[in-house]
Amino acid sequence: MTTGGLLDLRPALRPGILVGPALTRGPAVVHLLKDPVTGVRMEVGAKEHFIITRLDGSRSLAEIGTEYAASFGARLGDAQWQQMLRLLSTRQLLDGGRPVAVPPAAPADVRRRPAGSGLLSGSTRMVADAPALMDRLHGATAFARRPAVLVPLLVLAAAVPVAVAVRFGELADQTGRLYHQPVTLAAVGCVLWVSLGLHELAHGLVARAYGLRVGEIGLRRVWGVMTYLYCEVEDVQFLDRRGRQVAVAVAGAVMNLLFLLPFWPVWALLPDSAQALPALGGLLLLGTAMALLNLVPLPPLDGYKILGYALGTLRLATESRTFLAVAAGSLRPAKGSAPTRGQGDARARLRRYPGRLRLVYGVFALCCALLALAVLAGACLLCRAALPGRWDAWTCYLPLALIAAALPLRLLGLRFAARRAASKPAQDPPAPEQQAPQTTPPAPQPGTPPQQREKGDMKPQPRPAGTAIVLDGVSKHYGEVHALDDVSLTVGQGEFFGVLGPNGAGKTTLVEIVEGMRRADSGTVSVFGLSPWPRNTALLRRIGVQTQTSAFFTRLTAWEHLETVAALQGADRTAARHALDLVGLAGKERSRVDDLSGGQRQRLALATALVHQPDLIFLDEPTAALDPEARRSLWTVLRDLRGEGRTIVYTTHYLDEAEALCDRVAIIAGGRVVALDSPGALIRSMAAPARLLVPADRITVEQARAVEGAERVLLEGGEVVIETRHANRVLIELGALVDMDAIQTRTATLEDAYLRLTASPPPRAAGAVAPAVGTERSR
Numbered sequence: 170m171t172t173g174g175l176l177d178l179r180p181a182l183r184p185g186i187l188v189g190p191a192l193t194r195g196p197a198v199v200h201l202l203k204d205p206v207t208g209v210r211m212e213v214g215a216k217e218h219f220i221i222t223r224l225d226g227s228r229s230l231a232e233i234g235t236e237y238a239a240s241f242g243a244r245l246g247d248a249q250w251q252q253m254l255r256l257l258s259t260r261q262l263l264d265g266g267r268p269v270a271v272p273p274a275a276p277a278d279v280r281r282r283p284a285g286s287g288l289l290s291g292s293t294r295m296v297a298d299a300p301a302l303m304d305r306l307h308g309a310t311a312f313a314r315r316p317a318v319l320v321p322l323l324v325l326a327a328a329v330p331v332a333v334a335v336r337f338g339e340l341a342d343q344t345g346r347l348y349h350q351p352v353t354l355a356a357v358g359c360v361l362w363v364s365l366g367l368h369e370l371a372h373g374l375v376a377r378a379y380g381l382r383v384g385e386i387g388l389r390r391v392w393g394v395m396t397y398l399y400c401e402v403e404d405v406q407f408l409d410r411r412g413r414q415v416a417v418a419v420a421g422a423v424m425n426l427l428f429l430l431p432f433w434p435v436w437a438l439l440p441d442s443a444q445a446l447p448a449l450g451g452l453l454l455l456g457t458a459m460a461l462l463n464l465v466p467l468p469p470l471d472g473y474k475i476l477g478y479a480l481g482t483l484r485l486a487t488e489s490r491t492f493l494a495v496a497a498g499s500l501r502p503a504k505g506s507a508p509t510r511g512q513g514d515a516r517a518r519l520r521r522y523p524g525r526l527r528l529v530y531g532v533f534a535l536c537c538a539l540l541a542l543a544v545l546a547g548a549c550l551l552c553r554a555a556l557p558g559r560w561d562a563w564t565c566y567l568p569l570a571l572i573a574a575a576l577p578l579r580l581l582g583l584r585f586a587a588r589r590a591a592s593k594p595a596q597d598p599p600a601p602e603q604q605a606p607q608t609t610p611p612a613p614q615p616g617t618p619p620q621q622r623e624k625g626d627m628k629p630q631p632r633p634a635g636t637a638i639v640l641d642g643v644s645k646h647y648g649e650v651h652a653l654d655d656v657s658l659t660v661g662q663g664e665f666f667g668v669l670g671p672n673g674a675g676k677t678t679l680v681e682i683v684e685g686m687r688r689a690d691s692g693t694v695s696v697f698g699l700s701p702w703p704r705n706t707a708l709l710r711r712i713g714v715q716t717q718t719s720a721f722f723t724r725l726t727a728w729e730h731l732e733t734v735a736a737l738q739g740a741d742r743t744a745a746r747h748a749l750d751l752v753g754l755a756g757k758e759r760s761r762v763d764d765l766s767g768g769q770r771q772r773l774a775l776a777t778a779l780v781h782q783p784d785l786i787f788l789d790e791p792t793a794a795l796d797p798e799a800r801r802s803l804w805t806v807l808r809d810l811r812g813e814g815r816t817i818v819y820t821t822h823y824l825d826e827a828e829a830l831c832d833r834v835a836i837i838a839g840g841r842v843v844a845l846d847s848p849g850a851l852i853r854s855m856a857a858p859a860r861l862l863v864p865a866d867r868i869t870v871e872q873a874r875a876v877e878g879a880e881r882v883l884l885e886g887g888e889v890v891i892e893t894r895h896a897n898r899v900l901i902e903l904g905a906l907v908d909m910d911a912i913q914t915r916t917a918t919l920e921d922a923y924l925r926l927t928a929s930p931p932p933r934a935a936g937a938v939a940p941a942v943g944t945e946r947s948r
């Protein structure tokens with residue numbers, strides 16, 4: 170590939186691409202990017218953002234490069250520009266690039282009712298055209314946005330909690346009486362339910378006023394005990410001013426307080442003997458409490474969003490937890506005089522947090538702990554107030570007693586569920602986690618050609634935000650063989666995570682421990698917040714495992730096989746159809762399994778792992794033994810899966826595949842993680858030289874050696890290969906000797922980085938090579 174003219178290009182970002190302001194996630198500064206056509210969201214680092222915001226069609230890459238060098242003190246090489254452009258192009262973000270592949274509209278029940286969403290939990294869309302409704306409401310409420318109306322309204326809303334505080338005694342007394350009037354209490358509950366609906370609409374209206382879109386309005390059911398109106402507001406984090414983001418989030422609570430205003434004068438004017446007093450007093454007190462409780466900064470309440478927006482942080486709670494874990498890890502007492510490897514890593518990670526963020530995450534964690542204590546204390550006081558006098562002496566300890574009783578019950582429940590799963594896994598009810606509504610991102614269009622390799626730090630944003638897998642200090646040995654040694658890593662939800670390493674490195678052991686098929690000797694493993702060992706029924710349905718030796722019902726047709734697997738998994742025929750379509754076997758449903766080609770069987774194995782729509786998929790070399798074309802077309806399927814927001818853990822020996830597909834890879838050698846980063850970052854970190862290839866009949870080895878900047882010259886086949894870290898300079902020099910079209914540039918690949926990293930693996934503990942006798946092996 171020739172590079173001449175690259176820096177003269179003047180690319181532009183496609184119009185309409187949303188680029189968000191700076192946010193902090195963990196110790197890093199990131200920006201969100203969203204393609205409004207495909208709905209795909211990504212996170213980019215500050216440097217990528219710097220470049221992307223300058224791609225306006227008027228500036229050349231050379232000019233942007235100069236600005237970049239002035240700001241970051243480093244020049245971007247051709248290889249980096251190529252990576253960046255390729256990445257933007259494959260993500261269809263460049264103007265005039267590949268036509269945008271608009272994802273097909275998924276059927277409403279697929280979008281709104283993912284696996285686990287049912288009668289008791291889930292969401293139902295209530296408004297056909299939510300944006301149009303919001304437009305009309307926006308017009309109708311224009312008067313309220315005038316400062317002359319808005320400011321007094323806000324003052325009145327703020328006055329409501331003050332008034333409640335002043336008249337708290339009377340209101341509490343009347344609320345107490347309300348609890349003895351169940352019918353009136355239910356009526357008050359209904360009024361508050363209406364207030365909750367208005368709360369959601371208020372979020373939508375303020376968002377609409379700032380030009381945001383309301384995606385959907387509907388009813389959400391939670392565990393069959395609660396139903397409430399929701400209004401999905403999109404892209405709040407893309408608003409350029411934090412004040413506006415906060416305004417969208419705070420609007421709901423303000424609406425709840427405004428809703429109470431008309432009831433105040435009625436309540437104040439009623440005589441003391443009026444029968445309606447408990448209802449009105451209860452409404453005012455409970456309505457205000459509802460509004461204020463919503464402002465508590467804990468997820469998923471509005472107060473948490475407000476705090477995140479105000480501080481400009483992403484996933485504050487998760488990142489605070491991570492920060493605490495890192496801080497605790499760095500303090501862990503060392504076994505000997507020197508810090509342990511894990512402790513050293515934690516200290517290095519801790520140093521990456523700037524002082525302000527340490528304060529933010531630390532204070533947030535502390536406040537959460539205090540809030541939890543305050544809630545517990547509040548519950549104790551409530552018990553004391555609500556229960557009859559003779560219990561007074563000890564009723565205040567009731568919440569504590571309940572928590573103490575709930576813990577062993579919960580543990581018992583988990584054990585029971587695990588045993589049940591072991592005996593008849595197919596008939597377990599869906600896990601509650603799975604029933605929680607979740608947004609399925611649009612899948613890329615079927616048939617989209619396989620994308621090119623994607624490197625660099627730009628990663629699609631994991632959806633939904635959160636962690637899928639956390640391993641902390643995991644070790645495993647088989648007799649004398651230490652298969653895993655103090656492995657710690659985290660896989661984000663929605664991440665495509667590669668596990669690479671030479672034979673015997675410990676990959677299978679690692680994956681099997683996460684799957685819950687093996688028990689770690691030490692360390693902790695958590696999958697979606699739960700321990701996978703012993704086999705955890707709540708996790709079984711969220712995990713799909715594809716192995717190279719997937720068992721098939723070979724005498725059945727592909728469709729019968731999938732239908733059978735779906736039935737065993739408790740999934741319906743729609744799920745089997747979805748899985749079959751997803752892997753591109755739609756035309757093969759009538760073929761018998763043993764008549765399928767190797768590639769088609771691999772696809773069927775994938776469909777088998779997917780049939781119950783798991784959130785986390787383990788893939789073990791799904792493209793092994795496939796021809797190049799079949800491999801590439803399976804890549805498309807895997808990308809589609811990734812596009813659906815699923816988390817994928819991918820074990821492979823094909824490094825080109827890992828480079829093309831994975832957001833991050835962990836390279837394991839000798840039972841340890843020797844590198845963990847995005848393929849692009851790993852390649853850069855190894856600073857491997859670029860290779861320039863010139864046909865041997867155009868240049869001699871001696872001439873090539875004489876070129877300034879050439880570090881190593883080899884004769885490979887019919888090519889003279891020049892290795893250099895100064896490809897630009899060498900290219901210019903070579904241009905004087907041979908025609909530019911004859912030069913091919915090969916930038917460093919993940920394979921180069923991998924070979925260097927695994928060249929001298931850390932020594933495995935005693936007896937690493939010889940497998941121990943008598944231990945079990947399941948794969």
Ligand SMILES: Nc1ncnc2c1ncn2[C@@H]1O[C@H](COP(=O)(O)OP(=O)(O)OP(=O)(O)O)[C@@H](O)[C@H]1O
Binds near residue numbers: 675941944946
């Ligand atoms: N059940 C077992 N009993 C004894 N030793 C084992 C057992 N399972 C794995 N090992 C050893 O543990 C080490 C790690 O094995 P593991 O299968 O996890 O590596 P791997 O990276 O998956 O290898 P491959 O690339 O061949 O699949 C190897 O030295 C292996 O011989």
